[in-house]
Amino acid sequence: MADGPTPADGACTPASSPPGPPVRPLRVAILGTRGIPASYSGFETAAEQLASRLTAKGHEVIVYCRPHVVDRRLKEWKGARLVHIPTVRNKYLDTFTHTFLSAVHAARTLKPDVALFFIAGNSPMCLITRAAGIPTVINVDGLDSDRSKWPAIAKGYLRFAERQSPRWADTAITDSHAVAEIFAERYGRRIGVVPYGVEDPGYEGTETLDRLGLEPDKYILFVGRLEPENNPHLLVDAFARIPEAKAKGMKLVIVGGAPYADEYIRQVRRKGDPRVLFPGYIFGQGYWELQKHAYVFCAPTEVGGTHPVILEALASGNAVLVNDHAPNVETVGDAGLTFSGKEGVPSLTAQLERLLAEPELVAELRLKARERAKRYSWAAVTDQYEQLLRRAVDAGGPGPLPPELVHRDEPSQVAVPPTSGPTA
16 A cells, blocks of 8 residues: 555545644534543544644533533533533443534534534434535444444434434544445445554653553553454454463463453453453553553454554554554554464464564564554544645535535545555
């Protein structure tokens, strides 16, 4: 893949213009995540990074938060205003209900210059903000309908929401070129690409390792939601097949959890041997300490687009081993190894044993990882989002509901990241 992002077919790159007077700040609403500060997944990390950086650029940013995730008493975070909206705490209704109520609040009360939604399942709510004359952008992320946790009816809804997202929002984007290609093949429409970014805060301490009884370079690390499509069970099974002599005292650390997945988490824990640690969620400095000192970071996930934890592993200088899911391969490039998701445990076990037996390969991958991470930058990603949101506002707003709802064959307008941004 080329060093710069490739514009989607049929898209128009913004023309350059001579310097003019300073443009006015935007009032940006971010909807569809659990809120900030980030304490769950990549969506929240993206929301926090964008909110803080857009605020630093002089824009006003409002982030909608869920009360069971973000303390209601917290009214501001890193310059962004927090709005707390109630929801229904249910696996299937939580996100939809919260985003619906947030969109109604934005349309009736907040009236931002532009609304930025995350997750394709929220695309129907784009109609609420657009009907109120608010330019609307959605990041569909990594095609959530592919996740095995959803029953058939939920998958059907998500496929419908994914298909309609470019029609119901002014602009639809994803975070991975591989996902954009899948979207085009599946739905016959091109959408733009703006990858997630990464920022290494530089934590080098070992306090968290000491607390967990770990030694630097003596553990394999997994970080993520403990859900079937992320395959922590696959990693636990593969590690159990490695004899102690080959493991050389190595441990496996499974960091994370998941709401509404207690039974699956119990199943994964039951598979573990005494060499496997389940410390739960670890955030902030402790998380980065674990990333910095791992021998190998493993991401066996088989769904989604650009996973922030993989970017963070690269930025930490980790040797990275990923499932050969196309977006994972796109993210790591030649800076990591892959195992066959189709073959599963045998392939993963073989690659883990190879890394354990070849410390010189691990050292080589660590150097490549740091170089690969330089291609991603939250500063550059924020610039791309700023241009994206500005173009949506400068277009004058959508006015009435989109004509595509009637004329379904009209070409969509897609966002194109500038050629100087990071690549995936």
